[in-house]
Amino acid sequence: MTLRHYILLFALFFTNWLYAQNTRFSASASKSEVATGEEFEVTFSVNANGDRFSPPEFNGFQVLGGPNMSSSMTSINGSMTVSTSYSYYLMAVKEGTFTFGAASISVNGKTYKTNPLRIRVVKGRPVPQGSSRPAPAVPQEDFEESQPEKLSNSLFLRAVTDKNNVYQGQQLTLSFKLYTRVSIVESQVDKIPDLNGFWSEDIKNTNQNVEWKEETYKGKQYHVAVVKQTILFPEHSGNLRIDPVEMTFIVRQKAPARTLMDEFFGTYEDVKYKVKSPPLTVRVKPLPTAGKPQGFTGAVGQFKAEASLDKKELKANEALNYTLKISGSGNLKLIKEPVINFPADFEKYDPKITDAITMNTSGASGSRSYNYLLIPRHEGDFAIEPVRFSYFNPASGRYETASVQGFEIKVNKGNPSENVVYSGAGKQDVKLLNKDISYIKTAEPDLYKEGKEFHGSVWYYLLLLTGPLIFAGALIYRQWDKKNNSDPLKVKSRKAGKIAARHLANAQKQLSENNSKVFYEEVFKGLYGYLSDKLNIPAANLNKETIAAELQAKALDDRLIRQLLDTLDLCEMARFAPVTGISANEVFEKAKNIIYEIENKL
Numbered sequence: 001m002t003l004r005h006y007i008l009l010f011a012l013f014f015t016n017w018l019y020a021q022n023t024r025f026s027a028s029a030s031k032s033e034v035a036t037g038e039e040f041e042v043t044f045s046v047n048a049n050g051d052r053f054s055p056p057e058f059n060g061f062q063v064l065g066g067p068n069m070s071s072s073m074t075s076i077n078g079s080m081t082v083s084t085s086y087s088y089y090l091m092a093v094k095e096g097t098f099t100f101g102a103a104s105i106s107v108n109g110k111t112y113k114t115n116p117l118r119i120r121v122v123k124g125r126p127v128p129q130g131s132s133r134p135a136p137a138v139p140q141e142d143f144e145e146s147q148p149e150k151l152s153n154s155l156f157l158r159a160v161t162d163k164n165n166v167y168q169g170q171q172l173t174l175s176f177k178l179y180t181r182v183s184i185v186e187s188q189v190d191k192i193p194d195l196n197g198f199w200s201e202d203i204k205n206t207n208q209n210v211e212w213k214e215e216t217y218k219g220k221q222y223h224v225a226v227v228k229q230t231i232l233f234p235e236h237s238g239n240l241r242i243d244p245v246e247m248t249f250i251v252r253q254k255a256p257a258r259t260l261m262d263e264f265f266g267t268y269e270d271v272k273y274k275v276k277s278p279p280l281t282v283r284v285k286p287l288p289t290a291g292k293p294q295g296f297t298g299a300v301g302q303f304k305a306e307a308s309l310d311k312k313e314l315k316a317n318e319a320l321n322y323t324l325k326i327s328g329s330g331n332l333k334l335i336k337e338p339v340i341n342f343p344a345d346f347e348k349y350d351p352k353i354t355d356a357i358t359m360n361t362s363g364a365s366g367s368r369s370y371n372y373l374l375i376p377r378h379e380g381d382f383a384i385e386p387v388r389f390s391y392f393n394p395a396s397g398r399y400e401t402a403s404v405q406g407f408e409i410k411v412n413k414g415n416p417s418e419n420v421v422y423s424g425a426g427k428q429d430v431k432l433l434n435k436d437i438s439y440i441k442t443a444e445p446d447l448y449k450e451g452k453e454f455h456g457s458v459w460y461y462l463l464l465l466t467g468p469l470i471f472a473g474a475l476i477y478r479q480w481d482k483k484n485n486s487d488p489l490k491v492k493s494r495k496a497g498k499i500a501a502r503h504l505a506n507a508q509k510q511l512s513e514n515n516s517k518v519f520y521e522e523v524f525k526g527l528y529g530y531l532s533d534k535l536n537i538p539a540a541n542l543n544k545e546t547i548a549a550e551l552q553a554k555a556l557d558d559r560l561i562r563q564l565l566d567t568l569d570l571c572e573m574a575r576f577a578p579v580t581g582i583s584a585n586e587v588f589e590k591a592k593n594i595i596y597e598i599e600n601k602l
Contacts, residue, residue, distance in 0.1 A: 023048050023107050027100070027114035034092045035124025039064060042100070044114060045085040048107045051194045053086055056101035060121070065089040067189060069202040069230070087204075092121040115483070122538070153220075154181040155249065157227070157277035159242055165283045168237045169300035169331050170394045171363045173203075174230045176245045176277060179215070179222040185270055186250040192228070193243035197236060199334060203229040203359050231359055233300075233331045237286035244277045287392055291399050295339050299391035301330015305402040307387060312407060316379050316414030324404065326389060327367035332357050335368060338389055343382040343409075347375040376411040383408050500530035500595055504588070511584055519584055520574035523591050527568060530595055544568065556601060564594050 023046070030041040044055065055067065066088030086103075097120050102113040156179050163172045174195075215224040227245070234240060255269040287300070303326055310321045322342075326335060333355065342348050349372065357366035376382065386406040393400050503526030510519040532539045535550045544565055551561050567590055570582070 023110075023112060025050075025103075025105055025107075025112040025114055027103060027117045029117055029119060032118070033120045033122065035122050036092050036095060037125035039089060039091050041087055041089055042117065043085050043087045044103045044105075045083065046105055046107065046112065047083045050084060050105040050107045050112075052104075052106040053192070054104045055086065055088070056103050056117075058088070058090055058100060060093055060096065060098045061090040062093055063088055064091055065205055067192060067228075068204050069192070069200075092119075092124070095121050095123055097121070120536075151182065151251065151273050155179070155184075155251065155273060155275060157245060157247065157275050159245070159277045159280040161232075161242075161280065161282060164281075165285070166234060167285050167300060167392065167394050168234050168287050169298060169334065169392070170234065171301065171330060172232050172234075172282070173361055173363060174200075174232050174242065176227045176229075178225045178227050178247075179217060180224075181220070181222055183252040184249055185252050188248045189227070189245070190248055190274070191244075191246040193245055195230070195232065195242065197238075197240040198232040198234055199331075200230050200232050201333075201359055201364070203231060203361065205229075229361060231364055232282075233334060234282065234284040237284045240282045240284055242280040242282065244279055246274065246276045249273050249275060288397075288399075293388075293390040293399055293401060295388065296390045296392075296399065297336040297338060299326075299330065299335045299389070300394065301328055301332070301391065302393055302395065303328035303330060303389070303391050303402060305387070305389040305404050307404045307407075309384070309407050309409075313410045313412070314376070315412045316376055318414065319373055319375050320409075322372045322374055322384065322407075323369055324372075324387060324389075325367055325369045329363055329365035330391070332364055332366060332368050337370060338387060340372070340387055341385045342372075342374060343376070343384070345376060345378050345380070345382065347377060349373040376409070379411050379413045381408065381410055499533060500526045502526075503529060504592060504595075507588060507591075511588060516574070516578075516584060520571045520587070523587060524568065524571035527564070527571070527591060527594070530598075534598065551598075554601075556598070560594065560597055563590065564598075567591055567594060 025044070025046040027042065027044050029043075031038075034040050042058075044053070053067075067086045068088075069084065069086050097118065100117040100119070102116060104111055104113045106112075158177050158179065160175045160177055161172050163170075166172050210225050212223050212225050215222055217224075227247070249272070250270050251273050252268050252270055305324065305326050307325070308323045314320055322340075324338065324340065326332070326338075337351065351370040351372045354369045354371065355366070357364055357368070384407045387404040389402045389404065390399055391402070392398075503522050507519050507522035507526065510516075510522060528539065528542060531537070531547055532542050535542075535547070537546060537550065548561055548565065551564075552558075567587065570587060
């Protein structure tokens with residue numbers, strides 16, 4: 001093999017390796033600092049189809065809702081991109097700084113993990129104990145495992161669909177329901193089904209409180225709550241299995257009395273109990289072949305279509321917009337681009353797709369719009385033919401067609417220098433269109449001796465390698481920058497010195513203008529703001545005792561701490577009375593040296 005073959009093989013291998021690195025699994029929070037009793041959202045996102053998602057433990061927080069899973073697909077120039085997110089609504093319970101561990105997910109057999117997520121909780125409103133909302137994770141104490149036969153009829157999960165016999169592509173609603181006749185202390189979702197064979201999207205519950213209802217099942221009365229709801233669209237026919245959802249509960253049960261007081265007042269114990277819903281099978285019928293219209297693009301549901309045009313008369317080389325809007329209920333997000341016959345003389349661009357779709361217990365409904373940018377290149381009278389949008393209606397069991405009106409368009413003469421004109425049937429004489437079409441060159445071409453041209457040379461392949469190397473460098477820098485700036489508290493602490501320098505620069509300006517009162521105020525603000533950012537303490541909670549305690553905990557010597565506190569006292573006194581015994585320049589230099597020493601030691 002020649003050198004160029006080795007270089008080409010290396011470039012191909014390196015490009016494939018970089019492509020494999022494009023899978024990203026990340027964690028984010030709507031707020032990095034919350035107060036006790038405050039609600040916020042944590043989201044885990046992956047830009048691929050993943051399975052076996054495992055969330056971290058949310059110790060110190062209550063889970064108000066979740067996991068809510070949503071999936072989206074984007075097609076750009078024929079390249080399909082899939083992304084999935086899992087979100088939880090949490091409420092802070094106690095003060096402190098908490099770190100959520102890494103969530104994990106499997107993509108194409110490889111496990112990906114998120115970076116840990118840090119949340120700071122400050123004092124807010126008190127959180128009532130014994131809240132009825134589900135807790136985030138089962139405590140780690142060794143509770144006695146309950147015998148399944150004791151609780152199996154009093155606490156269980158069911159998977160319920162609004163339809164069990166559907167057509168391929170027909171939407172159905174899946175609900176996982178919890179039935180209980182016992183007291184639940186805490187709960188945790190252990191595993192959610194992969195829903196293989198379905199395109200799915202979760203119904204997001206905006207109500208943070210669990211809604212309990214009374215329901216009679218097999219002759220017994222139960223408290224029932226919906227744990228999770230999802231809209232499903234079968235991707236192929238056959239008997240499709242819905243795997244179980246698995247949960248762990250802490251159940252409070254009456255325990256045997258051991259003493260006379262127990263017999264009088266009663267005693268209870270908390271037991272751990274794992275529950276798994278029975279699997280469910282959905283029968284999916286194939287779409288009938290009889291009566292299938294030509295141009296059917298897979299739409300299943302009940303739809304209507306309409307078209308609009310922003311102008312019906314224009315000049316050549318001007319743009320117009322044609323919009324086709326499909327609305328109704330069904331698999332709107334899975335509808336392929338319809339076939340529209342535009343005049344051959346019109347230059348057509350890929351459509352901009354706009355969705356206005358809502359997901360609720362009734363299914364997916366709304367509209368999808370295709371907006372086409374068209375540019376006629378010649379004058380004349382043209383027509384956009386009527387569009388026939390075909391879909392399968394499960395309610396009637398037949399294919400139906402929605403007809404969309406056509407349009408007559410008049411194109412007037414435009415600027416001749418910006419138009420393309422063919423003279424005669426031979427189409428040999430061509431005028432320039434914005435200088436992008438040139439005459440055919442008839443002179444002899446320049447010829448090169450084989451092996452002497454740049455294309456195919458060693459330098460050519462070396463130049464090819466620079467692209468992947470630059471991309472790898474950018475990828476490494478991006479990961480470093482993301483890791484270096486992922487913790488807002490560390491970033492704030494790192495930039496504390498720069499913010500303090502601004503205040504000191506302003507103080508020096510006030511000193512040169514002999515404005516001593518504002519000078520001492522700026523020095524005081526600079527020191528206090530610096531300490532607030534450096535120690536990660538809100539300015540409202542910052543005082544000299546807190547400053548001294550935090551600096552001593554970080555092993556700073558007492559001499560430096562005394563200098564700092566003396567300077568703060570001096571600046572505070574200078575706001576009310578003249579300072580004697582030390583000049584303003586000495587105070588300024590002293591403040592600069594204090595910040596310099598703290599920066600070097602922390």
